[in-house]
Amino acid sequence: MLHRFANPTRFLRFADRIQPWAARFTVIFVIAGLYFALLNSPSDYQQGETVRIMYVHVPSAWMAIFCYTLLAISSGVALIWKHAIADLIARSTAPIGAGFTFLALITGSLWGKPMWGVWWVWDARLTSVLVLFFLYLGYLALQEAFDDRERGIRASAILALVGLINVPIIKFSVDWWNTLHQPASVIKISGPAIHSSMLIPLLLMALAFKGYYVWLLLIRIRGEINFMKVRALQLRQVHDDESAFRGQDQTMNNGVG
Amino acid sequence: MKRKHKRLTFIFMAFALFSIATSLILAALEDNIIFFYSPTDLIHKDPGPEQRLRLGGLVAEKSLRRIGNAVITFKVTDNTKTINVRYKGILPDLFREGQGVVTQGYYISGIFEANEVLAKHDENYMPAEVANAIKKSGQWQDNRTAKKGRTE
Numbered sequence: 001m002l003h004r005f006a007n008p009t010r011f012l013r014f015a016d017r018i019q020p021w022a023a024r025f026t027v028i029f030v031i032a033g034l035y036f037a038l039l040n041s042p043s044d045y046q047q048g049e050t051v052r053i054m055y056v057h058v059p060s061a062w063m064a065i066f067c068y069t070l071l072a073i074s075s076g077v078a079l080i081w082k083h084a085i086a087d088l089i090a091r092s093t094a095p096i097g098a099g100f101t102f103l104a105l106i107t108g109s110l111w112g113k114p115m116w117g118v119w120w121v122w123d124a125r126l127t128s129v130l131v132l133f134f135l136y137l138g139y140l141a142l143q144e145a146f147d148d149r150e151r152g153i154r155a156s157a158i159l160a161l162v163g164l165i166n167v168p169i170i171k172f173s174v175d176w177w178n179t180l181h182q183p184a185s186v187i188k189i190s191g192p193a194i195h196s197s198m199l200i201p202l203l204l205m206a207l208a209f210k211g212y213y214v215w216l217l218l219i220r221i222r223g224e225i226n227f228m229k230v231r232a233l234q235l236r237q238v239h240d241d242e243s244a245f246r247g248q249d250q251t252m253n254n255g256v257g
Numbered sequence: 258m259k260r261k262h263k264r265l266t267f268i269f270m271a272f273a274l275f276s277i278a279t280s281l282i283l284a285a286l287e288d289n290i291i292f293f294y295s296p297t298d299l300i301h302k303d304p305g306p307e308q309r310l311r312l313g314g315l316v317a318e319k320s321l322r323r324i325g326n327a328v329i330t331f332k333v334t335d336n337t338k339t340i341n342v343r344y345k346g347i348l349p350d351l352f353r354e355g356q357g358v359v360t361q362g363y364y365i366s367g368i369f370e371a372n373e374v375l376a377k378h379d380e381n382y383m384p385a386e387v388a389n390a391i392k393k394s395g396q397w398q399d400n401r402t403a404k405k406g407r408t409e
């Protein structure tokens with residue numbers, strides 16, 4: 001099963017079928033989610049209308065963690081089994097995950113000012129998410145830091161695996177330490193601490209973000225495959241030119257000799 | 258062993274060791290990672306008057322007093338211990354009795370002299386009507402935001 005999709009051509013055929021559905025799914029859930037989040041959901045008993053920031057903040061934070069977990073797992077699969085598509089998934093997920101993390105940090109800051117009274121504090125949750133953002137940036141930078149592309153990819157895959165330790169730290173930071181950030185509302189043992197009229201728009205937005213990720217991922221993977229094809233062609237071109245040149249050299253030498 | 262099995266074992270072992278190392282470091286640094294002390298912790302720790310730190314907990318019910326010239330006093334509690342806080346300045350919108358708060362300042366002879374007050378909101382989200390209905394039915398748990406003291 002793992003190796004069935006290791007073939008890029010077969011993967012592209014599969015992607016061609018999924019991509020339009022991912023696009024439709026995203027558009028439908030963005031429209032439904034935004035309708036409920038902005039127009040058809042109550043304001044909070046404490047936070048008033050500001051609570052609507054949650055409908056963007058929480059899904060992007062979830063996606064930031066989800067993308068990183070996927071990035072680390074597929075990096076591991078690519079390292080161990082030399083799986084070509086796992087490597088593509090890892091490298092295509094990284095910039096998307098970095099984007100979601102950035103969005104979570106920015107919306108969190110915009111939410112923190114009116115509610116807590118500050119844009120930013122160095123508590124365990126905020127700091128660990130900032131570290132996550134730097135891990136994404138480090139992964140992207142490390143990939144380009146070697147002349148040999150393969151070595152860059154291997155080094156960044158190892159970084160991705162090391163950074164995986166940060167994921168449980170982010171999730172449990174609010175339980176392990178005193179933080180200004182509040183504890184989990186949705187994913188907790190005693191059930192969601194959020195009223196259904198607010199939970200529904202939140203989950204709709206979360207699905208919209210998931211669909212958007214799949215849509216973007218397929219576009220990016222297609223781009224990566226095309227990029228690799230172009231590179232292979234260019235390399236062959238250079239190689240052909242070189243051997244042609246060398247051949248010419250040979251005849252010239254022979255002529256002189 | 259095949260090479261990929263070797264790689265698999267190596268990565269798992271390395272990750273396990275790294276996780277243990279990280280958890281030891283985080284456990285050792287706990288005092289630096291926590292954002293605030295609960296009243297119980299603060300009384301237990303009893304820092305000097307020149308040490309700047311944060312105190313967090315719930316604003317005790319009916320403890321807010323305004324003593325002119327923008328000076329405010331209130332009590333911060335973790336339902337075990339309570340500390341008096343004095344603050345001069347503007348309170349955040351979400352500051353309410355019975356709600357979470359984090360204050361920064363100095364603990365001087367039993368009174369916490371705050372120079373910054375941050376509101377801490379809890380994990381509960383609901384429309385105002387629902388909150389009122391719960392309060393009316395008597396099901397409202399006071400201090401539902403109480404953060405456990407770290408002394409337990």
